[in-house]
Amino acid sequence: MPDVSSTPPNGTLRFAGVTKSFPHRRGQLLLRDRLLDLVNPSRRPRFTVIQDVSFDLMPGESLGLLGPNGAGKSTLLNLATGLLEPEAGRIEVYGRVTPLLDLGAGFHGELTGRENVRLNAAMLGITRRELEERWEAIVEFSGVREFLNEPVRKYSQGMQLRLAFSVAVHAEPNILLMDEVIGVGDRAFYERALERIRSLRASGTTILFASHNTELLSMLCDKALWLERGKVLQAGPVADVIRAYEGPGSNA
Amino acid sequence: MHPDRTLRPHWHGDYVFLFQNLILKDFRVRYRNMSLGVLWSLINPLVMMGVLTFIFGRVFGGDRPPLFPLFVLCGLVPYNFFTLSLIGGTLSIVENSQLIKRVPIPREVIPVTVVVATTLHILIQLALLLLLTIAFGLTPSASWLWLPVIWIPYVAFLCGLSLGASAVNVFIRDVRYLVESFNLVLFYLVPIFYSFSIIPARYAAVYQFNPVAAMVMAMRNILLDQKAPPASLIINLVVASAFVCGLGVLLFHSLKRRFYEHL
Numbered sequence: 235m236p237d238v239s240s241t242p243p244n245g246t247l248r249f250a251g252v253t254k255s256f257p258h259r260r261g262q263l264l265l266r267d268r269l270l271d272l273v274n275p276s277r278r279p280r281f282t283v284i285q286d287v288s289f290d291l292m293p294g295e296s297l298g299l300l301g302p303n304g305a306g307k308s309t310l311l312n313l314a315t316g317l318l319e320p321e322a323g324r325i326e327v328y329g330r331v332t333p334l335l336d337l338g339a340g341f342h343g344e345l346t347g348r349e350n351v352r353l354n355a356a357m358l359g360i361t362r363r364e365l366e367e368r369w370e371a372i373v374e375f376s377g378v379r380e381f382l383n384e385p386v387r388k389y390s391q392g393m394q395l396r397l398a399f400s401v402a403v404h405a406e407p408n409i410l411l412m413d414e415v416i417g418v419g420d421r422a423f424y425e426r427a428l429e430r431i432r433s434l435r436a437s438g439t440t441i442l443f444a445s446h447n448t449e450l451l452s453m454l455c456d457k458a459l460w461l462e463r464g465k466v467l468q469a470g471p472v473a474d475v476i477r478a479y480e481g482p483g484s485n486a
Numbered sequence: 487m488h489p490d491r492t493l494r495p496h497w498h499g500d501y502v503f504l505f506q507n508l509i510l511k512d513f514r515v516r517y518r519n520m521s522l523g524v525l526w527s528l529i530n531p532l533v534m535m536g537v538l539t540f541i542f543g544r545v546f547g548g549d550r551p552p553l554f555p556l557f558v559l560c561g562l563v564p565y566n567f568f569t570l571s572l573i574g575g576t577l578s579i580v581e582n583s584q585l586i587k588r589v590p591i592p593r594e595v596i597p598v599t600v601v602v603a604t605t606l607h608i609l610i611q612l613a614l615l616l617l618l619t620i621a622f623g624l625t626p627s628a629s630w631l632w633l634p635v636i637w638i639p640y641v642a643f644l645c646g647l648s649l650g651a652s653a654v655n656v657f658i659r660d661v662r663y664l665v666e667s668f669n670l671v672l673f674y675l676v677p678i679f680y681s682f683s684i685i686p687a688r689y690a691a692v693y694q695f696n697p698v699a700a701m702v703m704a705m706r707n708i709l710l711d712q713k714a715p716p717a718s719l720i721i722n723l724v725v726a727s728a729f730v731c732g733l734g735v736l737l738f739h740s741l742k743r744r745f746y747e748h749l
Contacts, residue, residue, distance in 0.1 A: 256747050257747060263656075263657065263659045263748065264659060265660045268658050312587075312746070316497075317746055318746050330498065336584075336588045339588035340584075340588070342511060342515065344514065344515050344518060345515070349510070349511070353510075353511055356506075357589045357591050358499070358589070359498055360499065360503075362500060362502075362503045365503075
């Protein structure tokens with residue numbers, strides 16, 4: 235019988251039979267094309283990017299996504315972020331979701347580091363009060379304190395990464411969605427970033443992490459999903475999936 | 487369980503904080519690399535006011551309304567507000583495709599931010615207009631209290647228009663060219679450099695149901711005639727604004743799910 239206690243806790247992430255396809259486009263976005271669409275609705279076939287994917291993550295669990303380029307890892311992350319909707323199936327997300335996908339997507343080169351932190355934080359759903367409380371921690375962690383009043387276009391890629399990463403992890407997400415981004419920083423930052431992700435995980439943050447780096451995946455994830463052309467080829471404990479993915483007989 | 491087809495409300499952030507930061511971004515990006523900063527906002531209406539006053543006041547001559555420069559500026563400010571909001575709004579989703587594809591903020595925020603930022607920008611022009619009104623010898627009067635009554639529905643009208651145009655522009659990129667041509671035509675269809683009273687009666691409806699024209703006429707009632715705009719004008723403005731705003735919101739809402747795959 236459903237009652238209040240049956241609401242899943244924050245950090246729960248569920249995909250059930252999720253399917254997503256995109257239209258073939260060939261860059262045609264003009265009035266002419268829309269008129270042709272009206273005449274012939276089926277002239278543009280869709281291709282399936284994600285097909286019948288299911289998994290269930292509880293708070294604090296972490297799932298690695300493995301697979302070649304074009305396997306659907308990014309689409310899966312975007313579906314979980316809420317940027318895309320599935321055609322079929324159901325996605326359930328509980329709590330604050332923080333994507334750490336494309337660094338500096340929300341950064342504007344003309345704005346200073348300080349201004350970008352505020353803007354980025356607001357976009358990630360951090361409230362004004364939360365930002366005030368966490369400001370010192372964000373600046374300290376990023377290690378770019380002395381450049382905060384410089385426009386971000388003068389930052390190196392590594393510095394931008396550090397700032398963006400610092401804001402995202404201080405959003406205290408219930409669910410953190412990541413792709414390869416953390417590979418951009420230097421060694422010292424990389425270590426700190428890993429440490430931070432581990433501590434988030436220990437405190438109950440659910441992690442969905444897409445990477446080609448199997449070493450990193452086995453460090454950060456308990457479970458893994460091997461995607462190939464949008465379908466789940468294998469799912470299970472991270473070590474088993476990596477072994478199968480790298481092992482002989484696979485076409486990876 | 488039914489399949490979840492709505493764009494899930496993943497974003498539970500602070501709307502006020504988000505708007506504030508997006509508007510600040512717009513202002514900073516717009517003015518930071520301008521040595522004269524905000525003053526540039528004032529140059530365009532002043533130049534246009536001067537040119538129109540010269541052409542239609544001196545070159546064509548004839549009967550012109552009293553206080554002609556002010557008369558023209560009462561037309562230019564609402565017209566500028568319209569064109570800046572609509573062009574900026576139309577392009578907003580496509581230009582911010584990076585945000586649409588990477589950050590789960592509510593999509594409506596993007597075109598609405600353009601209108602709000604333009605409002606602040608236009609308030610500078612409005613302040614200029616009020617100062618010039620005083621400089622031309624008209625003292626501030628109680629009729630000025632009608633200004634917010636007409637400006638609030640007008641902002642809602644522009645928000646609706648921007649929402650609708652930005653959404654359609656994602657799917658049909660020609661919309662921007664339509665909007666640019668439309669803005670040009672509108673310059674002549676709004677009584678900026680002529681008076682509504684010279685319009686033949688059979689065309690009057692074209693003006694009365696055009697919120698931009700209604701705004702211009704109401705501005706002149708308030709600032710030049712120092713009286714309340716006629717009730718029919720206010721009602722037209724409010725009804726047309728509410729209609730356009732509602733339509734824009736509905737259009738945006740029904741199209742936003744497919745933005746990602748078309749950007």
